[in-house]
Amino acid sequence: MQKMNWHIAGLLFLVAHKLCAQNPSLVGHVTNQESNQPLTDANIYIPGTTLGTITDQNGQFILRNIKAGTYEVVVSCLGYHRFKQEMLIREAQNEFNCSLKPSNNTLGEVVVTGTGTPHHLKNAPVQTELIDKKLINQIGPSNFTDLMLGVSPSFDFNPGAMGPFMQLNGLGNDYILVLIDGKRMYGDIGGQSDLNRINPLNIERIEIVKGASSALYGSEAIAGVINIITNKKSPKNAITTQNRVGSYGEWIMHNNLDLHIGKLSSTTSFDRKTTDGWQISPYESDGNELVETDAMTQNASKDYTFSQKLNYALSQKINIYLLGSKYERDVQRPLTVGKYGYFYSDFSYGAGAEYLLRKTNKITLDWNSDRFKYYYKYNQTSGDYVAGNLSKQTQQLRNALNLKSIFKLSDHHLLSVGGEYVMEELESEGRLPEETADAYTLALYAQDEINVINNLSMVVGGRLVKHQTFGNAFTPKISALYKSGNLNIRGTYAKGFKAPTLKELYYHYEKRGTLYLGNPDLDPQTSNYYALSTEFIVNQLSFSLTGYLNDVKNLIDYQTTETSDENLANGITTTRCHYNINSAATKGLDFIFNANIGAGFSLGGGYSYVDAQNQTDDIPLEGVAQNYGNVRIGYRHNWNKYRLSANLNCRFQDEKFFDDEYGNAKAYNIYKLTTMHHFTNWRPFSFDVSAGIDNLLDYVDNRPYKSHYGTISPGRSYFISLLINVAK
Template identity: 65%
Template structure:
């Protein structure tokens, strides 16, 4: 027996030695092709595996413990054309050198939102608007809505007491699916997604797909999908800390730490924002009279978000991850205005796995849970509460399980199939009958990306949905891309489906308006909304210049809105002046045209911008949809120049739009144009330190809409403001 044991041990040791002997290292450098300068932070990875790394300050990279064989290596770096090369690894070490060419546009960047799979922006069959890191940095935005107003004419944000209400091409936040790293942002403020948790300092890029995307993403995607991709680093250690100070007590800071230890990766971030708020007018409307008020157009507020993600590569094919995020926000009101402010609390966590099957095939499994709570936070003793006490008003809980497979059937076909289960719960004491409501959705979907002929590709997909309250629905989508030299032509048809939310069905609340009260009611008799979206676009691209024009029409049946109904005698006796209830507009929709252009002028100068015309109508009553303007636009002029250890970036940005329609006594919201100047001064310090000092002026021409509080506003800009920020980054 001892001899047998020794023999087995020797065999085992020899087997292990043989296995490890087959593994080696892949090393090399990544440099700029023209200058030969090393590129720091370039991504190097084996396509179809979990193996990858980034280059160090000398442009070098090392990927250890790689099995011998032939791999497709992809090398990418922001601002450069991506390189794809087939490499055969043999022996203990394989070396390679990669030279990247400077890209004068973002068209070579990879986008994933339109199809759920990677595509170069230029060749993506579903039209995708990309807001890249360079543009995000140049705008130097205070928050998410400030950023999107500065970069895209298709977006608008209507000011609200508890936060801004987002629109894309005339349809509101209810019809826009907002994702962070592909995961749905959940929890609403007054029916609108709470976007305060998004800090532009932590955003790598934003991908926007307009129109119905229900086939791939399900409900809430009738107007479009906004996917916010956050910053991540593959360096061994990357630290970023930034602080921004501005007018009206603005203080925004962001801190992040990325660590990569072989198979284990960790991403940690902390964001905090605060403002003292401001008034636009010292007066408010009370019926037809003006009264002095302390109410603020922008209330004082503080918020923070903490996010932690851990990823682990179990093998070269299988990886797992867990992630948790905590968000808290307090909105303060003066004691003379209200006895309480508002407080929001959200905790979300996700967990998942990805298994690479080889040759572009993979399976993913994701579990997502989100718990969003809304409170009154008292600023004085009242209603049996003390100052700083909180009284919970609503609690929203969403759990989702998603299983997806991507299979490369041939060179001409890539199939995506999946299933999703979503369960939502809403709790509220005093605002719901029975204090609790819930709904679930089951869905199956499939999508085929096909290459029909050399210059023609298409995406065909469909989703089957079964909703607890509203039965089944079928939502197909078809997109096609035809390339003709420097021109791209795209066409899309898609059908959307959106069940009424639990709040739209069952929720009721009252809202003080001066000395009066407005009452808002749910409606359990609502019908689900369906849409038919058509779009055609033409795009012209040459080196350093791009121009696109898109015409679209989005017809929505049973669109949910508010209507004014008769106030009951009991409610009138309790001070209710006006009662509004959800209802279905049988026929509604938007149509319009978008223009976008970007051009590099040489000598470091660039220009860009766009224009959006929107015709949004309630076709049943033949009037415009409320809160929508007809004309929106952006323009920007940029300049970048590099010295040895210093880079200067300057950006002049303009936003304009005309008045927004409102069908009430307050009248339309005024149009406006705002101009912003930003400068960024980058210093390359000793070692791996990079310092970014930014300074700017917002609303250069000091425009202020001083209409009485309670009026409809196009913008609540307080006038000319100033800011300065410092960011320090360390990569090793």
């Protein structure tokens, strides 16, 4: 037996040795040219291959499994000029060190969401708004809602019992496509995306494309696309843990483990969020009276997400991946408010491959499956249920297969072509006519990026959609960029298409005496989007101004209809049914600016004017304000092994229109102070400490429960966060 153990151990050693055997590698160090300080998260990649990595907290990197030969090595980093150098890679280990020159803006950053192909931000023909890691850290957000309100005036969120309802330039969550690392986030709560699944501690950057993007992304992309890109994997074996604690029982955790074994890379993460919730008024409206209530404005909740991704480099041209994620969220209501709370569960998984044909030509194949479930979780005995029991209300399933190819036809044409198959299923006992419903969509799309002349580039594309229920639709898009010195001018026309969801068609439920009904006679929604923008960059100042019109036909909303005698006898007082608004439109202006003042100080922010109208009934769209804005001032300074960042942020907006007895939501101004302290050169450890104060002036809208709120902030609150990274 002992001899056999030795044989097994020897075999395992040989396998491990084989796995860890390396082709030539490239190691090096990236620093700031002016201060000679190491640069963290600088990108090092070899164009035309799948090889790429980032620097660690000490500015070091390693690129493994490179075949011997001559390559162009590219180094880029946020806030610095890009560096390129041709290099001969020999057998064994090769060394490559470089210093990057600081840049006064982020316009050299590479974005992909607007065209599906990489472009530097300043050269992207489709206007893209970038929220980078530096700005995210300045805000110090507690959740995705807090982050977007702090950085983009174009976004707003209407509070809801199950979660916040997002808006972009006056159109709601149903018309905004949310991607995580390019993959669609699926599953909704109350008809809105479950934004609690997004942990702000795990966000590296966010790319936003406003307006109809159905040509490239299909349904749901009438208002725009948000692509959330999670933290980059470490080039070394590394462990990262970050914990944030704050007022009202807030605890947010992000843990990440990166491992590299030969050609195999593994990223494992675990996220957890909890809050005790809060109440901003002990009263609620009951007709013309106020009655006491234990209902929470923000319910107590806890959730966790476990995810795993594996990458294997078959060669320098072929890369394959597997990924999976499990999410659960438990929302608790007081015993005196309801017999149950809400419980959500999501399991998603996928696989894909990328094959690089030449330097810019490639083929990708992706398959993803997502199963989202919604339950009642009982907190007391009720009928056949006891405390802790789950009662499934709905299950949503989506399977998607996407094939895409990119070909550089010439120096003036980059062609993207692809196809997509999507199958959606909805299951709900007692809430659907036949307990299940399904629909499939087939799509073909093509896009050509054209360099017309040196200063003029265009993107022309379209998607042909075949929907199981609603037949065929074609959605074209054309964008153009003209560059003249420090001035960029962009123009866009795009057609949007959105089929009614299975819930909008068939789903019905009752809530507080109101019956909500689906409508199988709904028509698809279409839009015509027009935008014109100017962007000016000079020295340490950049700003952009965009005017837009999104003309939507057959917008889906609820309308109040007659309640049947049978429903009245069963306690139903109001019936609301989905219907099409024949004509609606949002139009407005977006202004964004950033400036480096000097002496470590910076100034930034923006303003958004929105005119959102139900043109059929000649009233504003509900839940939309006209004026939104952000202003922030920051300070940043390095002292050898220590860096300080401080930021003061203000969010302001005016009142929001609602056409019911509860009236409009109030206007508000909220200020936030965030400080971040970064400690380096404690190898192999690095530390970041963040601390701050939310709602500095202690503003609270303490109107009765059920009122429409602009913000549900409980008042002044505090937080502190610690990040520890160990890389070896």
